[in-house]
Amino acid sequence: MLETMAKLHIIGHQSELDETLAVLHGLRSVHLIDVSDDATVPLPPLAVDEQHLQRIEDLRYLRARLGSVLALIPNLPEPDISIPEMTETNLDRMRGELNELAPRVEQLVRHIDDLTREQETLPRHVASLTKLLPLVPGLAQLHGYGTAVLLVESRHSSVLGELNVQLTEKLAGNFEIISDHVDTNTVGAVLVYPRDHSEEVASLLGREAISRVRLPRQYETMSFREAISAMKTRLADLPEEIASSQRELDVLVAAHADWAAVGSYLEQHLDQLGAIRHLGATAHTFVISGWVPERAADEIEKVVAARVGEKVIVERASVEEGEVPPVLMHNPAPARPFEFLVRLLAIPRYGSVDPTLLMGLFVPLFFGIMLGDVIYGAILLGLAVTASRYLRNRPSALRDLSRVFVLSASWAILWGVVYGEYLGDLGHRLVGIEPIWINREEALEPLLLFSLAIGAGHVTLGLLLGVWQSLKFHRRHETLERLMLLLTLGALFTLAAIAADFLPRSLVTPSFAAIVVATVVLMVLGGGMGLVMAPLEIIGLVGNVLSYLRIAALGVASVYLARVANELGAAAPLWLGILIASLFHALNLALGAFSPTVQALRLHYVEFFSKFYDEGGDEFRPFGGLDNRVAST
Amino acid sequence: MEGGLIEIGLGLKAGLLGIGAGFAVGLAAIGTGYAQGRIGSAGIGALTEKPELLGRVILLVAIPETLVILGFAVAAMIIILLGG
Missing domain, CATH: 3.30.70.2750 (Alpha-Beta Plaits)
Structure with a gap:
């Protein structure tokens, strides 16, 4: 789902501006709107004087200088954001410290690097010279x-x-x-x-x-002999020299453990100074305009009132026609990793359908139907759980992907039980495990029909979502177009059911009539190009459903590759056979992890999303950075 | 020649159907591979300029795969319907 957004105006006396910005920065829930883009704030931007610009320049320089020093020091303690505010005096002290100590820190780090490199290269030189020494026994005296x-x-x-x-x-x-x-x-x-x-x-x-x-x-x-001897002496001395420099560096860093915190403060303060150019102002007041998640609006109001006081008020602003709020996805925890897969394509438009939940359901399901093997699924599940745990505290696309794989691999295990596949047909060969539903090696026809049924259902769901969305945005033309496609699809299903003797032949004429009506309406809706585009659109729709045959195709390919591995393994002596089979199964597993993922995504991006997905949203970028609380509560 | 085919248990019809099914998938796969190669190289070029286009590039590269899936469908129909 996409968050409903509210627009707020925060108005106050200019004496409270710094405090207000600090509070909003800490809340990380307000997406600032530039007043020049906001028709509801007919005020000029807050004037920024020379002194303000100079301060930004000073702080940027200090941040860059501090950043270059911090980059040299690994394992610095995590910054404590709640340090007392840096006054001008403190910043002056910081500048002095940096000017005095930064060169020494840089020198020490460089020195330690040089010594470590020397420690690595000298043994190689000693080895080379020792080998060459017998060639030149007399050289030492030359x-x-x-x-x-x-x-x-x-x-x-x-x-x-x-x-x-x-x-x-x-x-x-x-x-x-x-x-x-x-x-x-x-x-x-x-x-x-x-x-x-x-x-x-x-x-x-x-x-x-x-x-x-x-x-x-x-x-x-x-001479060679002297050099070898000197290098060995040097190698013996190096550990102590490195340790001594490291001790000196540790003492320096320990005395300035607040540097990382100051770095964080500078980031925050520069953010606030940069935000000022977005604000509107009169002679004595300022106006901040911003989008906030509807559910967070009341809390923001309360926090600002409590921490800044009565000189600043927060009020709901009206949303003018044409104004589009930014987009913030908000989904239940299990579906959240799939937001990254939706974003991979494009951000949805504000107010449109967020397909994250549906992707969370269908991508792992399709993956499972395609891979469908208990042992492959279990290995992937083990790897995915390990990766997910390892990346637990590191928000990244890889972490999301590992969580997607946890669900996908679980489905693969379930479908493996349904197909009776344990490393392909190995379960059947060794202990006679039988499938619950079909054996994919033999029953191609039901597998193809099953894939087509999934396709028909998925595409129909996409079209229904498309109709609902078009109605919501009052797009009559689009609604009618999608309804006609639904009608065509329904008529085609009916004809297929008649061909399979599931429905009476008397429905043939109404079905063809429905297809003709839908085609004519689509032609009329398409205007000049409709004559060509309408039939193409219907053919494309059939192509979309047929495209789901890949679910069966990949499944059959996977099961036959597994069978090849087992056959080759069985043809060789025991241990060699196990080795060969393992190699082939490893290859099949790698393919089995990659191909079904790409194909499941493709079925969503191309076949499913094209029926309803409305892209082009502007991402919610709150002042102070995206707070996990905003995204996850 | 005919006797040989009978000996291994396959008729001429089955052999021709197999060849036909193979052509259906194989030629479609060549077409898909050619299209994907062209799109993929252009896509990689686009990604070096704009890495955020990854999703779209995957989508574009995946589009011609429908060809080989249709080839697979034809091959399956040859085997199931004609091979019956």
């Missing part, structure tokens, strides 16, 4: 010579020969290059050259497809 450690993939080892030729040309043979395999895929090489020729060597190595092992600067001038 002075006036530089060394370059090179690693080349074995398949490109010919590049070392080319390097040898070019170095001979440039250094007149005054160098040594020694290479050997350091592992199966890599050839290590050590190049020894006079330090006077460092630049030439560097430029030559830069041109070749060789990765040069770059040692940290402090080890570059050392």
